[in-house]
Amino acid sequence: MSHKALFIADSLDHAHHFHQVFMRLGVDVCAGSTNQLSRLWTSSSRFDVVVYEATGAARSALGVVEHQAQESETPLLEILTPGDFQSINRPFMERCDYVSSNASLEECMMRISRLLAYHVPQHEGDELRIDSMLINLATYQVCVNGMPIDLTYLEYALLAFFAKHPNQTFSRDALLQRVWGFDYYGGSRTVDVHVRRIRAKIGPDLAQRLETVRGVGYLWHAEIPNAQA
Template identity: 30%
Template structure:
């Protein structure tokens, strides 16, 4: 059975070695990079299944790496940081990270989070696609097209759009969307949902963005007009 490959990008060599030993014990293949530039290079060369990314790095910081990877690369990212302010957590998630863990962290918890993210990715790969008159959403390839043209969404934007579109007409509270897309243990501000919805609408062409309806005082719903099977 092929092992999942973890890329750890952290300039603290002790953390790199500890995570390497621990994840290898858990059955993962592990690669460690100690600065942003070599870490970004290893994403291309090693093609990891998931990236554990520190924010404070020499040469390129974690946020810069996220910006360079998204939306061209959808490899899941868990960010590590000694910064524990909500604004830092929200910034990381809005740049496309899948999870955010504060330092110091519990290694067992980090492994559990990695497994949870990989499990979600695996489950999503078995899903089908939703077709509408003007656009389609394919979750196998994590692809959105409007009139045949690809629309680039960040991983979280895609997950949010899919969650809404696959449950057409259901009204989602912002808290529900945070739980479904970011995970039950995410304690960020619900305004991050509004930020992502605004970004999705701006990326979808006029006439398609209005599939996502705001339900004032509650949250959002997706109205599936001209849905095709």
């Protein structure tokens, strides 16, 4: 069953941006403007996450949105302008996160994925443990030696893909299709950039598993190569 999101915004720029986010995450979305909020989000409505553009005149309804999110236990992502972050001064809200209005597609995907995890039941098969690394496939989180690793959504998606397909060599183009999606129009060298960042973040021991296959692409080893002999 796919997730369902409510997206409330008065900016067409944000609407287009988050349409791409929801499409890549496979989330069904109900969208509208601020003046449609009360009609779209009623007591009988059930959403897995609400994304609210809390900028400009829409900030006046923010208190109502936050209250309804808490009452219905619905995860809430607030879109703020960069300057608004300095003025946030209210108690911590569980199931609530914030994102800048100029945030990248990848950051928005990661934040929404983490909020959606509140509605995902945990199962034993939701975790991949590789040496000191734990990949949680339900919450999109990675820990090394018990400490969370700060990955972008695409860094996480690429690492998880490698871990689920050990001992297989994938070309850069194949990785772009399998991880980025068919609608990605950037160059294949972006894979190299993400691999380099992943290696730096997971540490040198685990990075030994991620081999560059010259002239082809990348291979994730089920065992560290030096330990196979």
